[in-house]
Amino acid sequence: MWYLCVFFHRLLDYRRPEVEALAELFQHNSSNEPLEWRVPENHHPDSPFHFVNLSSDDVARDIANRSLLVKGMYELWGEGSTLEELEQAIKSYPDERKSPYLSSESTFRITVDSFGKVMSFEEQNNRIQQLAYIPFEGRVNLKHPDHKFWLMETDDHGGNNGLPPVVQKRIFFGREIGGSDRTLIPTYQLKSRKYLGPTAMDAEMAFLMANQALVKPGKLVYDPFVGTGSILIGAAHFGAMTMGADIDIRVVRDGRGPDRNVWSNFKQYGLPMPVGLLRADNNLPPWRPGLKEVFDAIICDPPYGVRAGGRKSGGRKLLKGVVGPYTVPDDKRTDHIPSTAPYSLVECVHDLLDLAARMLVIGGRLVYFFPVLREDEANVGNTVFPEHPCFELISSSEQILSSRYSRVLLTMVKRxxxxxxxAEAARVKHTEFRENHVKWLEDGNIHSSVFTPADQLTVSGDTKPLRDLKPKYRGKYV
Amino acid sequence: MRLLTHNMLSSNIKAVANGFPLRIDAEKVIHKEVDLNPDFLRNIFSRIEWRALADAARSLGYAELPEEAEESMLESEEFLGKFHHALLEIHLEEGALVCPETGRKFSVSKGIPNMLLHEDEV
Incomplete structure (x- = not known):
């Protein structure tokens, strides 16, 4: 059955993938067929009005109530370009579908909403009066009605919230089936969270990531770059068991005191504590040999050097200008603080994909952010995302951060x-990175190699050398 | 650190052939109650090295787990309860994990195991 799906006008690229992910979570269709979508005639794909084909009201309600970006999911009773057309459409909508919601025992409410224009209270009231041809028999209840009806209008004038103009005015009337509970966002907003880091994930995005990862109660979710736990909080809210690792022990162990640390962030919201937190290096993960297919999802925001650079194990100190064998004297071992080295995006993503390929269950999801440089016009629209033989990329959603950078949320399924x-290919690659790293150390240009690994980002077959780009300095533009 | 985490970790020092299971040097062990989730336990059961879990639990003073376990035992609520307790409710708060081959200690403080290697171990 087709439903009218009205989105909030934000994070445009994230809206359909969210509904698609939730449909997989709630619809249980084993056929793996993609959802069918269409937009109203003459509407732009970024219009908030979409139609989606779902199996039942229950599925539509579950999706809408769990989502962050679906303003409402509606059973459409009629649509038209004029009020007359709308009346015709509503009158010809089958009575047996309408009458259960119009009975005298029920209560109802009609809300008038508009997109791209403002309607005065008087106009709104007029619109409601004009619906008198619908035989409502129930009583009006504005606060807690049994049935909620919506009249929604778009206008046909030029600008439309930054979208290309909608050529045709459209009016929709429908019965609400469900809608997003956006009160989650103020509840979990970062400004009231006790322990924050410079790159804490905002609450809305953390929930969107959890939705992309199909999080539900009893699933085990891992974040290899856990930081202050902001991503796992989203997953824990939806019932997942969470586990996280970070290379910075001060963040995971100490935080900023007994009431301001990763644990306290979970406690603050009454969420179950992570089942495990550890200090480990994603480059050399301490998982036992033979351990595989334990996590249902891996969700993370890898350190890609814009706001925070990645670190991995390995000496960065040079002894007399060469990388000699580095030994820690026995008497200093207990309190020794191992040095870490910069971790390039390319290597970081390689390690992440390898870890996910090994540790995710079949059908498990890897959800992570990948940075994109916007200034290189050739890149826009045809960015090549990381690939792996175990994975299928099912969605990529861009969020523009500045005129130079955007980040893309990638959702990959282990097939x-x-x-x-x-595993062997990954080992070879790992060694190669290690050797390169030593070379950079000796050349003395490790910083530029890590933060502008242009020659590595060049995809084979792409003749345009990226290395001529201006050097970029992290933290300068963002 | 719960024993679930212990069951997943090994000493990954270069040249160590078998870093699993890590021995536990316990200084402070605490118990925290956690809601029992049977589905999670049934899912995770096949990924657990049972012998390592039973030994680790015993070394922390919980000797209720059988030496061997198999899938069919998950039907029993009593078994699920014990499995749940050992896996998720016993916490090593302070102490160390010890590499079975080299004796290298990975310290555990405030419940967080520090698995980072020194420069000459990578």
Whole structure:
């Protein structure tokens, strides 16, 4: 059955993927067929009005109530370009679908809403009066009605909240089935959270990531760059068991005191504590050999050097200008603080995909952010995202951060098992990174190699060398 | 650190062939009640190295787990309860995990195991 799906006019790229992910969570269709979508005639794909084909009211309600970006999911009773057309459409909508919601025992409410224009209170009242041809028999209840009806209008004048003009004015009337509970966002907003880091994920995005990862009670979710736990909080809210690791022990262990740390962030919202937090390096993960397919989802925001640079194990100190064998004297071992080295985006993503390929269950999801440089016009629209033989990329949603950077939320599903060959290829690559790293150390240009790894980002077959770009300095523009 | 985490970790020092299971040096062990989730336990059961879990639990003073376990035992509520307690409710708060081959200690403080390697171990 087709439903009218009205979105909030924000995070445009994230809206359909969210509904698609939730449809997979609630609809249980084993056929794996993509959802069917259409937009009203003459509407732009970024219009808030969409139609989506779902199996039942219950599925539509579950999706809408769990989502962050669906303003409402409606059973459409009629639409038209004029009020007359709308009346015709509503009158010809089958009575057996309308009458259960119009009975005298029920209560109802009609809300008038508009997109791209403002309607005065008087106009809104007029619109409601004009609906008199619908035989409402129930009583009006504005606060807690049994049935909520919506009349929604778009206008046909030029600008439309920054969208290309909608050529045709459209009016929709429908019965609300469900809608997003946006009160989650003020509840979890970062400004009232006790322990924050410079790159804490905002609450709305953390929930969107959890939705992309199909989080539900009993699932085990891992974040290898946990930081203050902001992403896992989203997953824990939806019932997941969470586990996180970070290379910075001050963040995971100490925080800013007994009531301001990762644990207190979970406590603050009454969420179950993570089942495990540890200090570990994503480059050399301490998982036991043979451990695989334990996590249902891996959700993370890798350190990609814009706001915070990544670190991995390995000496950065040079002894007499060469990288010699580095030994820690035995008497200093207990309190030794191992040095860390910069971690390039390319290596970080390689390690992440390898870890996810090994540790996710089949059908498990890897959800993470990937940075994109916007200034390079050739890149816009045809960015090549990381690939892995075990994974299928199912959605990519861009969020523009500044005129130079945007980040893309990638959702990948593990379709094929992690084989010996794949593991071996990953080992070879890991060694290669290690050797390169030593080379950079000796050349003395490790900073530029890590933060402008242009030659590595060049995809084979792409003849345009990226290395001529101006050097970029992290933190300068964002 | 719960024993679930312990069951997943090994000493990944270069040249260590078998860093699992890590021995536990306990200074402070605490118990925290956690809601029992049977689905989670049934899912995770096949990923657990049972012998390592039973030994670790015993070394922390909980000797109720059988030496061997198999899928069918998950039907029993009593077994689920014990499995749940050992896996999720016993916490090593202070102490260390010890590499079975080299004796290297990975300290555990405030419940967080520090698995980062020194420069000469990577």
């Amino acid at each position: 094929r098992p992690y084989t010996e060959e794949i």
